[in-house]
Amino acid sequence: MAFKxxxxxxxxVGAGTAQILLDRASRHPLxxxxxxHSIGVRSLSKSRPVQLxxxxxxxxxxxxxxxxxxxxxxxxxxxxEPARSLILKAIANGKHVVTANKAVIARYGDEIxxxxxxxxxxxxxxxxxxxxxxxxxxxxxxxxxxxIHAVTGIVNGTTNYIxxxxxxxxxxxxxxxxxxxxxxxxxxxxxxDVDGLDAGDKIxxxxxxxxxxxIKLQEVYCEGIRKVSAADIxxxxxxxxxxxxxxxxxxxxxxxxxxxxxxxxxxxxxxxxKTHPLASINGVYNAILVEGEPLGQVMFFGPGAGxxxxxxxxxxxxxxxxxxxxxxNNATTLHPLLSCSHQHYCAIAxxxxxxxxxxxxxxxxxxxxxxxxxxTCFGNHNVSLESIVQIGFQDSLAxxxxxxxxxxxxxxxxxxxxxxxxxxxDSIPSILRVL
Amino acid sequence: MAFKxxxxxxxxVGAGTAQILLDRASRHPLxxxxxxHSIGVRSLSKSRPVQLxxxxxxxxxxxxxxxxxxxxxxxxxxxxEPARSLILKAIANGKHVVTANKAVIARYGDEIxxxxxxxxxxxxxxxxxxxxxxxxxxxxxxxxxxxIHAVTGIVNGTTNYIxxxxxxxxxxxxxxxxxxxxxxxxxxxxxxDVDGLDAGDKIxxxxxxxxxxxIKLQEVYCEGIRKVSAADIxxxxxxxxxxxxxxxxxxxxxxxxxxxxxxxxxxxxxxxxKTHPLASINGVYNAILVEGEPLGQVMFFGPGAGxxxxxxxxxxxxxxxxxxxxxxNNATTLHPLLSCSHQHYCAIAxxxxxxxxxxxxxxxxxxxxxxxxxxTCFGNHNVSLESIVQIGFQDSLAxxxxxxxxxxxxxxxxxxxxxxxxxxxDSIPSILRVL
Numbered sequence: 001m002a003f004k005x006x007x008x009x010x011x012x013v014g015a016g017t018a019q020i021l022l023d024r025a026s027r028h029p030l031x032x033x034x035x036x037h038s039i040g041v042r043s044l045s046k047s048r049p050v051q052l053x054x055x056x057x058x059x060x061x062x063x064x065x066x067x068x069x070x071x072x073x074x075x076x077x078x079x080x081e082p083a084r085s086l087i088l089k090a091i092a093n094g095k096h097v098v099t100a101n102k103a104v105i106a107r108y109g110d111e112i113x114x115x116x117x118x119x120x121x122x123x124x125x126x127x128x129x130x131x132x133x134x135x136x137x138x139x140x141x142x143x144x145x146x147x148i149h150a151v152t153g154i155v156n157g158t159t160n161y162i163x164x165x166x167x168x169x170x171x172x173x174x175x176x177x178x179x180x181x182x183x184x185x186x187x188x189x190x191x192x193d194v195d196g197l198d199a200g201d202k203i204x205x206x207x208x209x210x211x212x213x214x215i216k217l218q219e220v221y222c223e224g225i226r227k228v229s230a231a232d233i234x235x236x237x238x239x240x241x242x243x244x245x246x247x248x249x250x251x252x253x254x255x256x257x258x259x260x261x262x263x264x265x266x267x268x269x270x271x272x273x274k275t276h277p278l279a280s281i282n283g284v285y286n287a288i289l290v291e292g293e294p295l296g297q298v299m300f301f302g303p304g305a306g307x308x309x310x311x312x313x314x315x316x317x318x319x320x321x322x323x324x325x326x327x328x329n330n331a332t333t334l335h336p337l338l339s340c341s342h343q344h345y346c347a348i349a350x351x352x353x354x355x356x357x358x359x360x361x362x363x364x365x366x367x368x369x370x371x372x373x374x375x376t377c378f379g380n381h382n383v384s385l386e387s388i389v390q391i392g393f394q395d396s397l398a399x400x401x402x403x404x405x406x407x408x409x410x411x412x413x414x415x416x417x418x419x420x421x422x423x424x425x426d427s428i429p430s431i432l433r434v435l
Numbered sequence: 436m437a438f439k440x441x442x443x444x445x446x447x448v449g450a451g452t453a454q455i456l457l458d459r460a461s462r463h464p465l466x467x468x469x470x471x472h473s474i475g476v477r478s479l480s481k482s483r484p485v486q487l488x489x490x491x492x493x494x495x496x497x498x499x500x501x502x503x504x505x506x507x508x509x510x511x512x513x514x515x516e517p518a519r520s521l522i523l524k525a526i527a528n529g530k531h532v533v534t535a536n537k538a539v540i541a542r543y544g545d546e547i548x549x550x551x552x553x554x555x556x557x558x559x560x561x562x563x564x565x566x567x568x569x570x571x572x573x574x575x576x577x578x579x580x581x582x583i584h585a586v587t588g589i590v591n592g593t594t595n596y597i598x599x600x601x602x603x604x605x606x607x608x609x610x611x612x613x614x615x616x617x618x619x620x621x622x623x624x625x626x627x628d629v630d631g632l633d634a635g636d637k638i639x640x641x642x643x644x645x646x647x648x649x650i651k652l653q654e655v656y657c658e659g660i661r662k663v664s665a666a667d668i669x670x671x672x673x674x675x676x677x678x679x680x681x682x683x684x685x686x687x688x689x690x691x692x693x694x695x696x697x698x699x700x701x702x703x704x705x706x707x708x709k710t711h712p713l714a715s716i717n718g719v720y721n722a723i724l725v726e727g728e729p730l731g732q733v734m735f736f737g738p739g740a741g742x743x744x745x746x747x748x749x750x751x752x753x754x755x756x757x758x759x760x761x762x763x764n765n766a767t768t769l770h771p772l773l774s775c776s777h778q779h780y781c782a783i784a785x786x787x788x789x790x791x792x793x794x795x796x797x798x799x800x801x802x803x804x805x806x807x808x809x810x811t812c813f814g815n816h817n818v819s820l821e822s823i824v825q826i827g828f829q830d831s832l833a834x835x836x837x838x839x840x841x842x843x844x845x846x847x848x849x850x851x852x853x854x855x856x857x858x859x860x861d862s863i864p865s866i867l868r869v870l
């Protein structure tokens with residue numbers, strides 16, 4: 001019995017996937033039973049990095065998801081449409097689906113998994129988060145015996161590359177972004193990466209798996225790295241931190257015993273203590289830290305993107321579906337750890353209710369008593385400070401850095417509003433959360 | 436339908452396992468269908484960290500593996516016997532087995548898996564390596580689509596704790612071992628840990644999974660950390676390295692196109708470049724780095740021991756068996772990624788054939804020409820040097836440090852034999868491999 005693959009897309013990841021499936025020696029023996037049946041492409045004439053028989057290729061993607069011979073549809077087109085529609089059609093036709101498409105799953109996961117469950121098929125997405133790092137299946141199959149407290153990840157390689165270079169070269173965001181674009185590490189339109197939206201899609205998916213409920217993507221707070229400056233990175237360094245774009249999903253400590261449980265799900269540049277396992281993840285690498293009871297902390301590290309790494313995850317998903325079908329061909333019940341049965345939506349805390357530490361940098365007129373006034377404003381709003389230090393001058397302005405204890409974000413923002421109205425305040429160039 | 440667990444052993448890991456299974460709220464819903472049926476203990480009167488109904492406990496371990504009501508036997512006794520016999524009896528009685536016992540699996544894995552395959556049952560061992568880190572199942576289910584080149588791990592927490600403290604405190608092995616024993620980080624008889632035998636069991640298991648064949652444990656080369664000195668750690672630091680006890684399973688580069696493929700499987704203290712992902716794994720933590728094509732490098736990091744972490748892995752295995760049985764109750768075929776079908780034994784290269792870099796420290800009489808003589812001896816045996824430096828004096832002896840390029844270990848040893856016969860040589864206090 002051979003499992004027949006319909007591959008939608010032959011870009012970087014598609015070509016990498018085909019390459020593994022066409023060169024199966026010395027890989028898992030189960031791959032011998034998996035074969036590429038057809039590949040949907042935009043243009044038949046384009047040259048490819050992988051040798052393929054002409055008759056495998058077609059521009060008719062609909063035909064692939066409707067082809068009764070195809071067992072598993074592998075969607076590596078990227079983008080929302082036609083990816084979403086093709087996935088739904090494949091499911092309606094009783095085909096299993098493997099996708100690397102975090103954008104589609106984060107937005108249409110509920111629709112897709114509802115359809116998959118009623119059709120009795122699997123939708124696998126290991127490649128959607130963390131590239132080649134096995135993180136989706138460990139969360140689904142292993143870590144769930146724990147009470148998960150938090151999932152914290154560096155899940156966007158482009159921004160981690162930019163922040164790493166800003167740190168090493170003491171450069172500014174704009175210059176390094178431009179260079180990263182030249183070198184192919186950032187896209188011509190870098191919005192999805194640098195504004196944290198890609199990381200937002202990914203943490204929505206991880207949060208859903210870790211906390212066992214659906215996540216409304218519009219409730220995920222996303223803040224990117226455009227405002228991070230060389231000055232902040234230098235101060236972070238002095239204080240014993242590095243700045244990383246973290247994607248965080250965390251169960252809140254209830255304020256009282258009767259408070260409802262809520263999740264924080266957010267993406268923001270963060271001061272990370274240098275001793276923290278995520279602090280040393282540099283360049284385009286990704287890492288995901290999972291914390292739970294009784295396990296403690298485990299971290300998964302590896303290449304977050306790239307043809308080979310992502311294809312490794314895609315083919316692993318194909319192999320897992322093949323394995324279940326092989327041992328379980330007549331079953332009417334889906335394997336409970338490979339399928340997704342979430343029904344309810346997780347309650348996501350508004351960003352104002354998040355409790356975290358903050359770092360903020362102020363430029364103020366150099367007058368006596370400014371530090372006292374800042375302290376008073378923070379006190380007025382219940383914001384407890386760890387330190388408030390004048391660190392120097394910039395032009396004729398005094399530069400003051402504040403680090404808070406854990407505070408409610410809403411209170412911190414109100415304090416900032418009051419501070420902005422002070423005569424002595426010129427500006428607040430940086431506000432960053434501290435892990 | 437509930438799955439009934441017979442738990443053999445109620446020590447640290449057993450109690451941790453029971454604790455999870457008795458307190459299932461906010462964990463994976465599948466755990467609701469798993470219940471403890473009986474627990475085998477040595478003494479009924481001992482006080483336990485976990486509250487258990489008296490009628491669950493028995494001192495008759497045989498009765499548990501023979502009890503028709505038990506679906507899954509969980510062996511957390513440790514040690515070779517009666518663990519091995521009880522596992523084999525459970526299998527013969529058609530029960531699935533979850534074990535945390537690296538020693539039994541590394542020694543009797545062939546016997547146990549042959550029996551399991553013929554009885555049509557699963558033997559799961561996530562907890563046997565890396566404590567709470569999911570590494571066994573990612574290797575079995577995900578990473579195998581790659582051509583694995585190497586698995587390199589810090590898999591023994593005790594030795595990593597000792598080496599980390601030797602590095603931080605500039606202390607000697609004996610003193611820190613004694614203190615670690617006082618603090619409970621090392622056992623009264625530390626042999627299995629400090630001589631690398633525990634790590635040897637674990638790398639044998641990882642090698643078997645990564646390279647798809649059985650491993651003869653007696654072919655695994657094990658060298659411990661007793662000879663590592665504060666002086667070596669200091670020189671390593673100067674040269675840009677830290678010293679770690681690494682467990683390594685690596686496909687050798689064939690010397691010629693016709694050379695047979697062979698595996699290196701070994702445990703030895705190693706110079707690890709400070710920039711390497713394993714260099715920053717400190718204290719009792721474990722980490723396993725897997726390298727393959729096309730994936731590149733992925734690393735798994737977490738607590739390598741402890742009641743909670745290990746129990747997390749044990750319960751995850753139980754849940755995986757339950758999931759397969761639930762979706763697949765009448766199947767006659769084992770799930771190919773959860774079972775183990777290795778038949779052949781991997782060819783393990785003798786340690787003399789390993790190709791690696793070396794660091795060696797010599798004490799020599801302070802005579803002109805000693806460095807030249809050392810160089811000549813190495814040259815005589817085809818050992819190419821990266822550096823040879825006199826770094827100082829110790830008493831009236833000159834201290835010379837040599838770092839080689841990649842060399843065949845057999846050649847290096849022959850060169851050392853010749854060097855030992857030189858008049859000018861007092862001793863060779865340290866010989867360490869370099870990653």
